[in-house]
Amino acid sequence: MNAINNFGPPLLGGLAVTIGITLAAAVLAVVAALGGGLARLSYYRVVRWTAAVYVEVFRGTSTLVQLFWFYFVLPFFGINLSALAAGILVLGLNTGAYGAEVVRGAIVAVPRGQYDAAAALNMSRLQTLYRIVLPQAALAMLPPAGNLMIELLKNSALVSLITITELTFTAQLLRSETLRSAEIFAVVLLFYFLVALCITGAFRLAEGKLKKSAPG
């Protein structure tokens, strides 16, 4: 308890940055996941392959390697990203690659008959997607999306290694000032755990709401 009183307040600023980065990356991840997942089911081979390469590269390499690559290598190509931009971009694209597989799986799981029924009602492909397929797939996507969101929160600690002053980095600064490592990192772990609990709760709530609104 004493540890929280002593080190809680100075860590709150870092916590806010961590939450901000997680949310910004989450928005990017949703876009990348939907784009990537739909692209993997595209009619066009080029689109399918591009999406497959994106997914495999981001899932097949380490998040930290991606982070360092974006931060240290891209400047050689004349692309200078700030640490914050590189951090959000990598976290978003990385989570999006895992999310793309979730989106693809959920869409493939929508029964064939739903497409046939939509075709029978003379719906266009786009209408079928928005009105029929995605609303049903969304329910299947939510639980894995909640897990990915927690993975994203956990991965956000990695951006401390490219000098972003989020929760973990703030803890390191505080540690070098006070040398009270045990208490500081215990508080940091607790903070992450509480945020993770909030994420789990939010997704449970969303799932409950979506289930209620789903017909049948």
Added chain:
Amino acid sequence: MIFDWQFAWDTLPKLMAALKVTVAATVLGMAVALALGLALALARRSRLQWLSWSTAGFIEFVRSTPLLVQIYFLFYILPGLGIELSAFATGVVALGLHYAAYCSEVYRAGFDGIPRGQWEAASALNLSRYHTIGRIIIPQAIPPVVPALGNYLVAMFKDTPMLSAITVLELLQTGKVVGAETFRYLEPLTLVGALFLVLSLISAAGIRGLERRLQKWVAQ
């Protein structure tokens, strides 16, 4: 800037040497995770409610907090507790502990997949709880979950670069050092990424193969 193949080729031996450290950390970490994960899964199923609940809480906590912070935590805490471990050993313990929490959930799914009748038959044969779990349940529960455990092996492999944060000279850190010495990050870091990609694609294919074999084996 153009990719300098000669420089990349010259860097490769250093990276391959560092890859050994990465692979060693993965293998040792996985050994810890498999053993500790099984212990956690059994403790989670214990009939002692305090043990089962505190284990569940511990698993949830470890799964919900960043591995990097856990690594720092152990790295700074253990010496104070009188446990002097090298950075590498601390990293292995941290990896093992983190993935033990994940593996325990996999084992749990395996246990849950065993039909009740197996427990009942064991108790009808008057087997002790120890024998029931050791001889009847575990041998049936583990084979079906091997692919899921394999996925965590690959995930752990990809998390080993985090050990660079506590000064372990693994693959990524070595790539960074080469980059810092030569002011060329392009080749070393791209090679590091390529090595990770190739190895995890191969392992993923291996796990899929194993899965197919297991399915055949279970079907027989």
